[in-house]
Structures are given as structure tokens and as C-alpha cells.
Amino acid sequence: MCKIFSKISLIYLRNWLINLGVDYPYKVTLDVEGNSLILFVNHWKSKQGPESSRIVYAKALKKALDKLDTGGITGINHILKTNMDSISVDEKILLEQTGNEYLYNLWLEINKKRCWSYNFFGDKNSPDNIIVSKGLYDKKGISYIDNSFD
Helix, strand or coil: CCCCCCCCEEEEEEECCCCCCCCCCEEEEEEECCEEEEEEECCCCCCCCCHHHHHHHHHHHHHHHHCCCCCCCCCCCCCCCCEECCEECCHHHHHHCCCCCCCEEHHHHCCHHHCCCEEECCEEECCCCCEECHHHHCCCCCCCCCCCCC
């Protein structure tokens, strides 16, 4: 089940998909010092099941992101392009791209041994990801503080 807890003022909240079998995803808009920050809060099927069930979520999220009016800046995995030619997009690739095609997964800031947030019967995994766009590095409005993910 998806829950949203925030000290930041909520501007907008709505379900953005039909129920895909696990939980209703939400599109949330927060007011951060006069700037709108859009979050898509969703719970995908676990990796215990087939990847094909997770692709349904990725495609639906991609479609929702494409509808955003953000000047081409969007934000999540292979379909959402955190990889370029089988290489993880790092901050250099993110910042040197001419457009906004690729996104950056903040897990890359963490030592590989510590890249997990969930322990499933001794199997350390990272079902959650925070993926950011080039727009969070442009020093306009809301900006990501580099290397603060840890």
C-alpha cells in the first residue's frame, strides 16, 4: 500500500492509473517554497514474480510522465532511460546530454555493498529507487544537493 507523509504542503493528489493488481499509484504535487514538485508514488509487483508484470507499471509510468508539461524533464529504469547502451547513466552523462533523454539513479552514489534497502530472507535488494532528471542540477527552483542521497 502506498502512503504519503510530508511536512511540505500538498497541492494536488490523485490516482493516475487503474488498479494494476497491487496498489493504486498516486500523482502528488507539493509546494516547495513556491515551486511545484511532482512525485509519482507507486508500488510495483516484487521481483519475486516475472519481470513482465513490472514492465506494465514502467510503461504506465512512462506514459504518465510523457503527459507532464515540464519542458521535457521527467523522472524512472530501462524504459525511463537510466541506462545508456547498457551502461548506468552517471552524473557526467546526465549533465553532458544535450536533451533530457536520460535520468540518473541516486543508488549510484552509494557503495555497492550498501546498495540495498530491503532484506528478503537474507537476499539484500533495492526495490525502491530515487531517479532524478537533469533539471534537478540546473540550480533553478528545486535542486538536488549532490551526494546527499546517503
